[in-house]
Structures are given as structure tokens and as C-alpha cells.
Amino acid sequence: xxxxxxxxxxxxxxxxxxxxxxxxxxxxxxxxxxxxxxxxxxxxxxxxxxxxxxxxxxxxxxxxxxxxxxxxxxxxxxxxxxxxxxxxxxxxxxxxxxxxxxxxxxxxxxxxxxxxxxxxxxxxxxxxxxxxxxxxxxxxxxxxxxxx
Amino acid sequence: xxxxxxxxxxxxxxxxxxxxxxxxxxxxxxxxxxxxxxxxxxxxxxxxxxxxxxxxxxxxxxxxxxxxxxxxxxxxxxxxxxxxxxxxxxxxxxxx
Numbered sequence: 001x002x003x004x005x006x007x008x009x010x011x012x013x014x015x016x017x018x019x020x021x022x023x024x025x026x027x028x029x030x031x032x033x034x035x036x037x038x039x040x041x042x043x044x045x046x047x048x049x050x051x052x053x054x055x056x057x058x059x060x061x062x063x064x065x066x067x068x069x070x071x072x073x074x075x076x077x078x079x080x081x082x083x084x085x086x087x088x089x090x091x092x093x094x095x096x097x098x099x100x101x102x103x104x105x106x107x108x109x110x111x112x113x114x115x116x117x118x119x120x121x122x123x124x125x126x127x128x129x130x131x132x133x134x135x136x137x138x139x140x141x142x143x144x145x146x147x148x
Numbered sequence: 149x150x151x152x153x154x155x156x157x158x159x160x161x162x163x164x165x166x167x168x169x170x171x172x173x174x175x176x177x178x179x180x181x182x183x184x185x186x187x188x189x190x191x192x193x194x195x196x197x198x199x200x201x202x203x204x205x206x207x208x209x210x211x212x213x214x215x216x217x218x219x220x221x222x223x224x225x226x227x228x229x230x231x232x233x234x235x236x237x238x239x240x241x242x243x244x
Contacts, residue, residue: 008234008235014190016155
């Protein structure tokens with residue numbers, strides 16, 4: 001901690017917008033949700049067009065999970081975009097707004113459609129955000145990996 | 149509490165504000181979190197109920213955990229009023 005920071009730092013910390021003290025951000029939560037979307041899109045395609053009760057039930061469950069996880073991915077992205085990234089990051093990465101806008105739009109597209117390419121594009125977009133995020137923390141030791 | 153407060157802002161707080169007067173809607177107040185009294189939260193005063201209980205709401209309504217979750221607070225749970233931001237310098241000024 002710098003001398004300046006020691007002088008300026010307040011004696012009390014107040015929390016203002018989430019349940020835990022702020023400061024813990026990681027694009028991994030968005031990546032996991034996006035991977036679930038991709039997995040569900042693939043499973044829906046593989047399930048085919050059958051309309052017997054069991055298939056309809058399975059399809060409904062896949063769709064519900066795809067919707068839910070796409071929404072979750074969007075939410076996690078918005079938290080990073082609006083809470084973590086600050087104006088100095090924007091100066092270093094003028095493309096941040098476009099990157100997040102496109103990723104959020106892909107979340108929406110994946111809710112509307114069953115589209116493996118769009119789901120893969122979402123995972124890839126989050127990979128790009130992963131790189132920007134960790135670069136902003138001067139970390140080059142965090143690989144982007146996928147669980148699926 | 150975005151956009152009024154951002155994570156990492158340093159602010160000046162009047163700890164005696166509410167010993168002089170009642171909280172007023174619009175104030176940004178510090179309060180002990182009723183779910184975890186060791187934690188201090190910053191929220192905007194939305195309303196005073198007839199019995200004097202204070203309704204606190206975060207400005208960032210989608211994300212905030214506030215009186216919608218933990219209910220109105222007794223006035224003595226409020227520990228100060230946020231006045232000025234002194235860091236970062238670019239956002240120096242009164243907190244509204």
C-alpha cells in the first residue's frame with residue numbers, strides 16, 4: 001500500500017451493492033453458464049424431432065436450462081461490465097463496450113434460438129472478455145479453459 | 149449504489165448527522181446491516197414510516213440488497229450520512 005493510500009484510506013469500509021464485500025470478480029462464472037448453453041444447444045440438436053412424451057419432456061428440460069443459463073451468463077457479464085470495469089480500463093481497451101454488448105446480444109440470441117454456432121460464439125466472446133479482464137489485473141497466468 | 153457511489157470510492161461521513169435531525173428521503177446513509185451487524189452498508193433513504201422506521205433502498209435497484217430484503221430499520225441503526233467523495237479525484241465532490 002502506497003503512502004498516499006495509507007493517508008487517504010478511510011477508517012471504515014461500507015458495502016453498497018451486493019451481499020459480500022466487493023472485489024471478487026471472475027469471468028469464470030459467465031463461462032460456465034455459457035458452456036451450459038452450448039451443451040444444451042448440442043443436446044437439443046442431437047435429440048432430433050421426436051414428439052413422444054419422453055422426448056418432449058427431455059426437450060423441455062433442455063430448453064429450460066438453456067434459457068436459464070443464457071440469462072445467468074448475461075447477468076454475470078453485466079456485473080463485470082458495469083461493476084468491475086472502470087473508465088481507466090476503457091482507456092486501455094476502447095473496445096470493451098462493443099465486446100460486452102456483443103456478448104450480451106449473443107446471450108439473447110441463444111435464448112431465442114437453438115443454435116450451436118451462436119452458443120460457441122458466446123463461449124468465444126467470454127474467452128475474449130477473460131483475456132481483457134485478466135490483462136486488466138496484470139495477470140498472464142490464468143488460462144481460459146472449458147469444462148465441457 | 150451505482151451511480152452515486154462506486155466500489156472503491158473514499159467518502160466523508162457525518163457520523164452525527166442523525167443525532168441532529170431525522171433522516172430525510174434522498175440522504176445516503178450508513179447503517180449497520182441487520183443481518184450482520186459488524187458490516188456497514190451504504191444505502192439511500194427512500195422513506196420514513198409513521199413509527200420512524202427508515203426504508204433504505206440501493207440506487208442500483210436490480211442488484212441491491214436493501215429494505216426490500218431486510219425490512220425497514222430503526223433510526224438508531226443509521227450511523228452516519230455520506231457527504232463528500234474525496235477519492236478518486238476525478239469524482240471529487242458532494243455525493244448526491
